Amino acid sequence: MPEVVVAKPREGKFNKNAARRVRVAGKIPAVLYGAGHEPVAVEVDPKQISRILFSESGHNTIFDLTLGDQANAAKAMIVDWQREPINDKLIHIDLKRIALDKTLRVSVPIRLVGVPVGVKTEGGILDQVLREVEIECLPADIPSHIDVDIAGLGLHQVLRLSELPHNDKVKFLAAEDATVAHVISIREEAAATVDAATVATAGTAAEPEVAKKGKPDAEAAKKTESKK
Incomplete structure (x- = not known):
């Protein structure tokens, strides 16, 4: 009910x-x-x-x-x-x-099912890039989530949006070649982490005053009644 x-x-x-x-x-x-x-x-x-x-x-x-x-x-x-x-x-x-007779645009979570072979036997790491996908459908056809089996995903292989299970009642609004998940090597993951840390450190050093300032007036003006 x-x-x-x-x-x-x-x-x-x-x-x-x-x-x-x-x-x-x-x-x-x-x-x-x-x-x-x-x-x-x-x-x-x-x-x-x-x-x-x-x-x-x-x-x-x-x-x-x-x-x-x-x-x-x-x-x-x-x-x-x-x-x-x-x-x-x-x-x-x-x-x-x-x-109920008009389509809606909503975002639904993507749920990965299984352990990729690239993780289980090839020493890789699963990286889920896209955790939600925007769809268009009638209200009665909105799925609570989208399950996709990734057991066959090998090292360096990529799961694209076009490979997610769907039917003619649900339309994906993102690019079909968008990456949902992939299996990468531990070395690639470590390099990505180092690069991210370097960029963050460089950004902090280059703009030390940004952290001291509050939100711009235009953004502050958008606060809802609940935050005042």
């Missing part, structure tokens, strides 16, 4: 002080939009949202949402969320109404 999220219209709408009062009361301030409706400031139960985010399909879960006293539930999903950096509590979410 799908999760049913109850969204209560928020007093004060998008007012920052109202959002703080919602958090003090143990709820999460949220914004509901989409499907041709004006954005609505609402509050939701953090336990319901956490159950969805920690489910197998995570933020791609399609659930029923009731707004206030409205009898009819709408299909919705979580499209963005923010957490308090110290205690990791949810402090704001964005909800979007979903039309």
